[in-house]
Amino acid sequence: MDIDLYNSELCLTHNAPIRLLSARGVRIHCTAGVVWLTVAGEAGDILLRPGDSHLVRGRGLALLEAIGSGQVRFEKAARPLSTFLRAQWQQWQQWRRSLSDRPLLVRHSPLPLPAASRQFGA
Secondary structure, X not given: OOOOOOEEEEEEEEOOOEEEOOOOOEEEEEEEEEEEEEEOOXXXXXXXXXXXXXXXXXXXXXXXXXXXXXEEEEEEOOOOHHHHHHHHHHHHHXXXXXXHOOOOOOOOOOOOOOHHXXXXXX
């Protein structure tokens, strides 16, 4: 079964685990019941109750199962700060490069000093 891990809701039943592959970066929200989550590479198991959520950080297999019956919603987590800053930096560099395509303003030499100022400094 293919599950859209970025925008879907799933009803779970007791003793019927769901295998989630490539779930890194997905936030799992429990909307009903109690859900048991195990993620390879993360310490311990996670129990989610209605209103709880967990961001999957591990790269391995994740197993999701209801204790009784349960319901979860998947959503893509926000971009990490480093990714956001990298995108901002790239936009700034593009903007800076676009300035080099424009003609430069011609700078005029400063106005000559009045005659009295020239004599005082000499």
